[in-house]
Amino acid sequence: MSVHLIPVDLRWIKGREDDPTDLCAHGDFEFRIDGDVLSDGSADRGLTLSAAALYLLRTLNRSHTQDEPVGDHLFPCCGHAMYEVPDRDDVVICGCPNGEDFEVEHREAGASVFVRGPDGREWSVNRDSWRDAVSTFADAVSEFYARSAPKRPTPDDAAGFRAFRDEWARRRGRPFGRISGK
DSSP states (O other): OOEEEEEEEEEBTTBTSOOTTOOOOEEEEEEEETTEEEEESOSOOOEEHHHHHHHHHHTTTSOBOSSSOSSSOSEESOOOEEEOOTTOSSOEEEOOSOEEOOEEEEEGGGTEEEEEOTTSOEEEEEHHHHHHHHHHHHHHHHHHHHTSOOOOOOHHHHHHHHHHHHHHHHHHSSOTTOOTTO
């Protein structure tokens, strides 16, 4: 099955104005599996796509289910704060209780990833196709940051943002905020 997963209308919270203190990229997303439209990207929800990209990267090696989530929602509405937690490799991102959620479950000895929508429909996706779609999404978010003004977190946000970038680099295998291949 082919997977199409891309961010739509990436922007900062103030819209097109690039604010160096705004650490979160917002927008919507297109998500299709073999022609089935899970999200067409036209809702203009202003979801926190930087957090979504990191959560998607987490799904490359672990499931995201209601019982064992990688974040509150796979595509969270908000990401108010990021926290570095001692003795923990993953950053903690806190937001609101809203967002768009899909379950991603690894089954069959890792050969397939099963995606379940909020309506209960389920798709079996080749693990490599899932990895490629998630990588494309994450790279688009990273490149958005690379084209933007350098981020200047406040002292309260610096450790959390550093933990976010460190986890990203570990999971993606390249630094956050870098153009693909450079």
